[in-house]
Amino acid sequence: MTEVYDLAAFVSLKKTGKKGYQLQCSSSQEENIYRWLKQQGFGFSETADQPIFFRRIDGQIEPASAIAMKRKFLHFLETATFSNWQEDIDREALLDWFYAAAPLKQNHLFRKFLNDTLTMEEIRQYRLLDSTPRIPQYSMLLRSRAAE
Numbered sequence: 001m002t003e004v005y006d007l008a009a010f011v012s013l014k015k016t017g018k019k020g021y022q023l024q025c026s027s028s029q030e031e032n033i034y035r036w037l038k039q040q041g042f043g044f045s046e047t048a049d050q051p052i053f054f055r056r057i058d059g060q061i062e063p064a065s066a067i068a069m070k071r072k073f074l075h076f077l078e079t080a081t082f083s084n085w086q087e088d089i090d091r092e093a094l095l096d097w098f099y100a101a102a103p104l105k106q107n108h109l110f111r112k113f114l115n116d117t118l119t120m121e122e123i124r125q126y127r128l129l130d131s132t133p134r135i136p137q138y139s140m141l142l143r144s145r146a147a148e
Contacts, residue, residue, distance in 0.1 A: 007082035010036075011097065013089065021089055023097035033073060033103055034113035042069050043116040047123065051106075054118070054126055061122045063130045070104050 007013075009032045014022045025033075041056040042064060055064040077094050097103075104110070118126065 002081050004081045004083050007084055011094070011103075013086055021086065021093065023094065023101070025101060025103045027109065030103060030105075030109050031113060034110060036076070037069050037073065037104075038113055040072055042072070043114050044111075045116055045118045047118065052118070052123075052126060054122075061118065061125045061129075063126060066104070066106060073104060074098055 008029075010025070010029050012024045012026065012029065014024060016022050042053070043056065044051050044053045046052075053064045053066060053068070055062050055068070074095070077098055078091065
């Protein structure tokens, strides 16, 4: 069964003329975007003075990125079934809004809804899969966490 989402939870449509709409995203709608990303398994942790973006899939941690989050949300906008869809608005207008407004921002709301503390085992698992250069402070972090 296809899940139906409320479009108004993510974006507001403001009529600008006979056939025109302006799409906007309020703070509460931005929060809903981050909640949705969290439900998809995305998160980030500030580890060793550098953010680690990850995705939990079937209980496993996998490296991710802010770009991966944006792509996942873009795919959602492209394919999801929405209730209260205006018939005179096409999906292309929704995608144009996404590209123009860039609704995913690494701000206080992003941190509030996606921040997560990883366990030592999750950090190790992440590092085994991560192909980005190592953080010099990583070994210090492991030692400090092990001492706790």
